Amino acid sequence: MTYTPCIICSNTDVHLFDGYSELYRVTSDCKPWKRSGLLGICKNCGTVQKRNDQVWREEVGEIYKNYSIYHQGNGSEQVVFQNGSSLSRSRSLQIISKLKEYGFLSNIGKLLDIGCGNGGFLRSFQEIFPNWVNSGYEINEKYKEDVLNISNVVNFYSSDFSVIKEKY
Structure with a gap:
Protein backbone atom coordinates (compact mmCIF):
# COMPACT_ATOMS: atom_id res chain seq x y z
CA MET A 1 0.00 0.00 0.00
CA ASN A 66 1.98 13.39 30.11
CA TYR A 67 5.55 12.75 28.98
CA SER A 68 8.04 11.75 31.66
CA ILE A 69 11.55 11.49 30.25
CA TYR A 70 13.56 8.51 31.52
CA HIS A 71 11.01 7.99 34.30
CA GLN A 72 12.35 4.51 35.02
CA GLY A 73 15.78 6.00 35.77
CA ASN A 74 14.54 9.08 37.66
CA GLY A 75 15.41 11.38 34.74
CA SER A 76 18.76 9.77 33.92
CA GLU A 77 19.50 8.34 30.50
CA GLN A 78 19.80 4.57 30.00
CA VAL A 79 23.27 3.07 30.37
CA VAL A 80 25.15 0.67 28.12
CA PHE A 81 27.55 -1.86 29.60
CA GLN A 82 31.02 -2.13 28.07
CA ASN A 83 32.02 -5.45 26.49
CA GLY A 84 30.49 -7.70 29.13
CA SER A 85 32.18 -5.86 32.00
CA SER A 86 30.58 -3.94 34.82
CA LEU A 87 31.71 -0.62 33.29
CA SER A 88 28.87 1.47 31.93
CA ARG A 89 28.25 4.79 30.23
CA SER A 90 25.20 6.60 28.92
CA ARG A 91 23.75 5.38 25.65
CA SER A 92 24.37 8.75 23.96
CA LEU A 93 27.97 8.90 25.15
CA GLN A 94 28.51 5.44 23.66
CA ILE A 95 27.05 6.48 20.28
CA ILE A 96 28.92 9.80 20.14
CA SER A 97 32.21 8.14 21.13
CA LYS A 98 31.85 5.83 18.13
CA LEU A 99 31.18 8.81 15.82
CA LYS A 100 34.46 10.33 17.00
CA GLU A 101 36.37 7.03 16.89
CA TYR A 102 35.38 6.44 13.26
CA GLY A 103 36.05 10.07 12.26
CA PHE A 104 32.52 10.77 11.05
CA LEU A 105 32.44 14.32 12.47
CA SER A 106 34.92 17.19 12.43
CA ASN A 107 36.09 18.83 15.64
CA ILE A 108 34.10 22.00 14.92
CA GLY A 109 30.50 22.30 13.78
CA LYS A 110 26.87 23.00 14.65
CA LEU A 111 24.32 20.52 15.97
CA LEU A 112 20.55 20.70 16.31
CA ASP A 113 19.17 17.91 18.50
CA ILE A 114 15.53 17.44 17.51
CA GLY A 115 13.66 15.89 20.42
CA CYS A 116 16.34 16.94 22.90
CA GLY A 117 14.26 16.17 26.00
CA ASN A 118 16.23 17.17 29.08
CA GLY A 119 19.49 17.43 27.12
CA GLY A 120 21.07 14.01 27.67
CA PHE A 121 22.41 13.75 24.12
CA LEU A 122 23.54 17.40 24.06
CA ARG A 123 25.40 16.94 27.36
CA SER A 124 27.23 13.88 26.03
CA PHE A 125 27.92 15.53 22.67
CA GLN A 126 29.49 18.56 24.35
CA GLU A 127 31.73 16.26 26.37
CA ILE A 128 33.15 14.55 23.26
CA PHE A 129 32.97 17.55 20.87
CA PRO A 130 33.59 20.61 23.09
CA ASN A 131 34.15 22.98 20.14
CA TRP A 132 30.74 22.49 18.56
CA VAL A 133 27.92 25.02 18.92
CA ASN A 134 24.75 23.18 19.91
CA SER A 135 21.01 23.80 19.93
CA GLY A 136 18.00 21.80 21.02
CA TYR A 137 14.41 21.44 19.83
CA GLU A 138 11.60 19.96 21.87
CA ILE A 139 7.85 19.87 21.46
CA ASN A 140 7.37 21.92 24.65
CA GLU A 141 9.47 24.03 27.02
CA LYS A 142 9.38 21.71 30.04
CA TYR A 143 13.18 21.23 30.05
CA LYS A 144 14.19 24.51 28.39
CA GLU A 145 16.28 25.80 31.32
CA ASP A 146 18.01 22.42 31.78
CA VAL A 147 18.99 22.38 28.11
CA LEU A 148 20.16 26.00 28.00
CA ASN A 149 22.36 25.38 31.06
CA ILE A 150 24.45 22.84 29.12
CA SER A 151 27.82 24.19 27.96
CA ASN A 152 27.85 25.29 24.30
CA VAL A 153 24.05 25.13 23.91
CA VAL A 154 23.11 28.51 22.43
CA ASN A 155 19.50 28.00 21.30
CA PHE A 156 16.41 26.18 22.45
CA TYR A 157 13.46 25.92 20.07
CA SER A 158 9.96 24.63 20.69
CA SER A 159 6.55 24.50 19.05
CA ASP A 160 6.69 24.89 15.27
CA PHE A 161 9.83 24.20 13.22
CA SER A 162 9.33 27.49 11.38
CA VAL A 163 10.89 29.28 14.39
CA ILE A 164 14.26 27.79 13.40
CA LYS A 165 16.04 30.24 11.09
CA GLU A 166 19.57 28.87 11.59
CA LYS A 167 21.03 26.29 9.17
CA TYR A 168 22.44 23.10 10.69
Whole structure:
Protein backbone atom coordinates (compact mmCIF):
# COMPACT_ATOMS: atom_id res chain seq x y z
CA MET A 1 0.00 0.00 0.00
CA THR A 2 1.34 3.44 -0.93
CA TYR A 3 0.60 6.57 1.07
CA THR A 4 1.80 10.12 1.64
CA PRO A 5 5.24 11.08 0.30
CA CYS A 6 8.47 10.13 2.06
CA ILE A 7 9.47 12.59 4.77
CA ILE A 8 13.08 12.56 3.50
CA CYS A 9 13.06 12.33 -0.32
CA SER A 10 9.36 13.07 -1.11
CA ASN A 11 9.08 9.91 -3.23
CA THR A 12 5.54 8.50 -3.23
CA ASP A 13 6.64 4.87 -3.26
CA VAL A 14 6.29 4.37 0.52
CA HIS A 15 4.91 0.96 1.48
CA LEU A 16 3.22 0.10 4.76
CA PHE A 17 4.24 -2.82 6.96
CA ASP A 18 1.28 -5.18 7.14
CA GLY A 19 0.12 -5.86 10.68
CA TYR A 20 2.02 -2.99 12.33
CA SER A 21 -1.19 -1.53 13.76
CA GLU A 22 -1.83 -4.81 15.62
CA LEU A 23 1.50 -4.79 17.48
CA TYR A 24 1.84 -3.74 21.09
CA ARG A 25 3.67 -0.43 21.35
CA VAL A 26 5.46 1.66 23.95
CA THR A 27 6.08 5.40 23.94
CA SER A 28 9.59 6.85 23.94
CA ASP A 29 9.25 7.34 27.69
CA CYS A 30 8.65 3.58 28.03
CA LYS A 31 4.92 3.59 28.77
CA PRO A 32 2.52 1.08 27.20
CA TRP A 33 0.61 2.54 24.24
CA LYS A 34 -2.49 1.48 22.35
CA ARG A 35 -2.35 -0.65 19.24
CA SER A 36 -2.67 1.50 16.15
CA GLY A 37 -0.54 3.49 13.77
CA LEU A 38 1.03 3.03 10.38
CA LEU A 39 4.68 2.31 9.66
CA GLY A 40 6.20 2.28 6.21
CA ILE A 41 9.47 2.20 4.30
CA CYS A 42 10.42 4.36 1.34
CA LYS A 43 11.39 2.17 -1.60
CA ASN A 44 13.56 4.99 -2.96
CA CYS A 45 15.75 6.03 0.01
CA GLY A 46 15.02 3.25 2.53
CA THR A 47 13.80 5.52 5.33
CA VAL A 48 11.53 3.74 7.81
CA GLN A 49 8.88 6.20 8.94
CA LYS A 50 5.56 6.63 10.66
CA ARG A 51 2.78 8.19 8.67
CA ASN A 52 2.78 11.89 9.51
CA ASP A 53 -0.95 12.52 9.33
CA GLN A 54 -3.57 14.03 11.64
CA VAL A 55 -4.02 10.78 13.61
CA TRP A 56 -0.26 10.54 14.23
CA ARG A 57 -0.07 14.22 15.30
CA GLU A 58 -2.95 13.69 17.74
CA GLU A 59 -1.20 10.64 19.23
CA VAL A 60 2.04 12.60 19.63
CA GLY A 61 0.14 15.39 21.38
CA GLU A 62 -1.47 12.88 23.72
CA ILE A 63 1.87 11.22 24.52
CA TYR A 64 3.68 14.48 25.21
CA LYS A 65 0.87 15.83 27.37
CA ASN A 66 1.98 13.39 30.11
CA TYR A 67 5.55 12.75 28.98
CA SER A 68 8.04 11.75 31.66
CA ILE A 69 11.55 11.49 30.25
CA TYR A 70 13.56 8.51 31.52
CA HIS A 71 11.01 7.99 34.30
CA GLN A 72 12.35 4.51 35.02
CA GLY A 73 15.78 6.00 35.77
CA ASN A 74 14.54 9.08 37.66
CA GLY A 75 15.41 11.38 34.74
CA SER A 76 18.76 9.77 33.92
CA GLU A 77 19.50 8.34 30.50
CA GLN A 78 19.80 4.57 30.00
CA VAL A 79 23.27 3.07 30.37
CA VAL A 80 25.15 0.67 28.12
CA PHE A 81 27.55 -1.86 29.60
CA GLN A 82 31.02 -2.13 28.07
CA ASN A 83 32.02 -5.45 26.49
CA GLY A 84 30.49 -7.70 29.13
CA SER A 85 32.18 -5.86 32.00
CA SER A 86 30.58 -3.94 34.82
CA LEU A 87 31.71 -0.62 33.29
CA SER A 88 28.87 1.47 31.93
CA ARG A 89 28.25 4.79 30.23
CA SER A 90 25.20 6.60 28.92
CA ARG A 91 23.75 5.38 25.65
CA SER A 92 24.37 8.75 23.96
CA LEU A 93 27.97 8.90 25.15
CA GLN A 94 28.51 5.44 23.66
CA ILE A 95 27.05 6.48 20.28
CA ILE A 96 28.92 9.80 20.14
CA SER A 97 32.21 8.14 21.13
CA LYS A 98 31.85 5.83 18.13
CA LEU A 99 31.18 8.81 15.82
CA LYS A 100 34.46 10.33 17.00
CA GLU A 101 36.37 7.03 16.89
CA TYR A 102 35.38 6.44 13.26
CA GLY A 103 36.05 10.07 12.26
CA PHE A 104 32.52 10.77 11.05
CA LEU A 105 32.44 14.32 12.47
CA SER A 106 34.92 17.19 12.43
CA ASN A 107 36.09 18.83 15.64
CA ILE A 108 34.10 22.00 14.92
CA GLY A 109 30.50 22.30 13.78
CA LYS A 110 26.87 23.00 14.65
CA LEU A 111 24.32 20.52 15.97
CA LEU A 112 20.55 20.70 16.31
CA ASP A 113 19.17 17.91 18.50
CA ILE A 114 15.53 17.44 17.51
CA GLY A 115 13.66 15.89 20.42
CA CYS A 116 16.34 16.94 22.90
CA GLY A 117 14.26 16.17 26.00
CA ASN A 118 16.23 17.17 29.08
CA GLY A 119 19.49 17.43 27.12
CA GLY A 120 21.07 14.01 27.67
CA PHE A 121 22.41 13.75 24.12
CA LEU A 122 23.54 17.40 24.06
CA ARG A 123 25.40 16.94 27.36
CA SER A 124 27.23 13.88 26.03
CA PHE A 125 27.92 15.53 22.67
CA GLN A 126 29.49 18.56 24.35
CA GLU A 127 31.73 16.26 26.37
CA ILE A 128 33.15 14.55 23.26
CA PHE A 129 32.97 17.55 20.87
CA PRO A 130 33.59 20.61 23.09
CA ASN A 131 34.15 22.98 20.14
CA TRP A 132 30.74 22.49 18.56
CA VAL A 133 27.92 25.02 18.92
CA ASN A 134 24.75 23.18 19.91
CA SER A 135 21.01 23.80 19.93
CA GLY A 136 18.00 21.80 21.02
CA TYR A 137 14.41 21.44 19.83
CA GLU A 138 11.60 19.96 21.87
CA ILE A 139 7.85 19.87 21.46
CA ASN A 140 7.37 21.92 24.65
CA GLU A 141 9.47 24.03 27.02
CA LYS A 142 9.38 21.71 30.04
CA TYR A 143 13.18 21.23 30.05
CA LYS A 144 14.19 24.51 28.39
CA GLU A 145 16.28 25.80 31.32
CA ASP A 146 18.01 22.42 31.78
CA VAL A 147 18.99 22.38 28.11
CA LEU A 148 20.16 26.00 28.00
CA ASN A 149 22.36 25.38 31.06
CA ILE A 150 24.45 22.84 29.12
CA SER A 151 27.82 24.19 27.96
CA ASN A 152 27.85 25.29 24.30
CA VAL A 153 24.05 25.13 23.91
CA VAL A 154 23.11 28.51 22.43
CA ASN A 155 19.50 28.00 21.30
CA PHE A 156 16.41 26.18 22.45
CA TYR A 157 13.46 25.92 20.07
CA SER A 158 9.96 24.63 20.69
CA SER A 159 6.55 24.50 19.05
CA ASP A 160 6.69 24.89 15.27
CA PHE A 161 9.83 24.20 13.22
CA SER A 162 9.33 27.49 11.38
CA VAL A 163 10.89 29.28 14.39
CA ILE A 164 14.26 27.79 13.40
CA LYS A 165 16.04 30.24 11.09
CA GLU A 166 19.57 28.87 11.59
CA LYS A 167 21.03 26.29 9.17
CA TYR A 168 22.44 23.10 10.69
